[in-house]
Amino acid sequence: MTLKLGIIGTNWITKMFIEAAIATDQYELVAIYSRTEEKGQEFATNFAGDQAVWTDLDAFLQSGIDVVYIASPNSLHFEQAASAIKSGVNVIVEKSAFDNPEQYEKIHSLLQENPSVKLFEAARHIYQDNFKVIEEKIKQMDHISGATFVYEKYSSRFDDYLAGKNPNVLSREFSAGALADLGVYPLYAAIKLFGLPENQYYFATLLDNGADGRGTAILRYPNFDVTLIFGKSTNSYELSEVHGRRDTIVIDNIAELGEVKYDDGQGNLTVISQPAPKNPMVQEAMFFANGLQDNLTTNEYEEAAILSQKVNLVLTKLRQSAGIKFPSDQEY
Template structure:
């Protein structure tokens, strides 16, 4: 069944997802929600001229769409996802999905009241073949000594911050910052590969507005630590590594997963990855469509994905709290 797709947000990542969805031939862009008709129409004209543009959220959600892709500022995800679930529309929400476990609990309870609705968090790297290669290789390693996962990339909005402006992606008011944006990639990878940590600590480099511009997070497991390095105010070309004893997995970029190499520690190394897809969102778009179209057969996999998303949300919140970073929606700030 071709799914009628609606989008919230008209930025580059929304365009990438729509193009990926169209490549799967599982979706048809049917509706675009935007604050202005002009911006929404320009987006629709580029990707699907037949799509209808809406500036009213309720009208948009009741226009016949079956799935909505939400890529608005983080602080808007919660209310927009709530509205979509109440309208019995499946939800794909970009990371980080929600601000804290309290918001996630509300969403989870709402999902129980609308059992036909599926909610996904867009962790695109987890669905790429090269991530599965990493998972398979870890299973073959006799011991894990630790890992360092890196994703530090200069933000296109950091110049605005340096000029004295307050871009959404770098403010606590919009539930944003380095951890909530780029840090989600290595954190998702760590929890998918190693499970929930016993403890977590975040050492943040804060901006003048109190948001985190970069930072180091440490996840403590029974017999090893995982270090996450991420930021939005500089470019890092450091590889990520997963350490065995003598053997090591080297990853060029934990978010993009272009090349993965296994070194056995005996002088042999081999590339175990395949070429990365041109559009890194195709695999996740296909996976989401499969689950929506086959709800009964896919329920165990879907429930595992939803649990992982909740776990990431929990650890994200604990990391923020350990660094003294609060969002307006956090319970103790209300």
């Protein structure tokens, strides 16, 4: 069965996901939703085939698609995902999926009312083979002393901010900022590898508009801490590491996972990763396809859903610890 794919959001990450989805041979791009016909048609020229372009969301969701990939600004995810679920359309929503646990609880209720519909949060790195290598190596380590995960990448929109504009990706009004964007990658990695922390603290560097441009988060576990360093206002080339007693897992980039090494602390440094895929979203697209075609076990689907909710919970607590509020927080 080929899944009929519709997309919301006409940006670079949408293009990357579509290319990944097509590469799996499990999806066919059939519909594009855009606020304007012109922009939608322009985006469609990136792909072969005859995709319908819609500017009416309800009509788009009723057009016969099996699954919608949502990569709109974060603040729009909740309403668009809710509309899709009510229409019987499966959902793949980009991180950060939803603003807070209250939104997530409403989505969970809608999924219970529509049991044939599935929802996945796109977090590409945790589905890659090189992330699984890290998971397996951690299981083999006798002791974990802590970890540091770094992902700082200068945003192409930060120049707009400096010019006095208020781009979506750096605006609280669109539920965005460093934590809600790049910070999700190290946070997802930490919770997937180590579970929920006992406490969490976020020390944010705020922009003039109240959004966070960069920051450091500390996740406290019973016997160690995990430090997350991320930002959109500068570049960092620092490695990420998981510390044992003497041994260390060394990761070139916790989001991109280009190379992973294991240092046994006795002078032996071994590359344990495989060459990174050209498109880092292929493996997650395949995982989602398997889930939508009932080729996953119930546990695999539920584990992905629970992990997403845990990330959402900790994201919210981190924001609260830094005093960052989104407009939707006032709705509950």
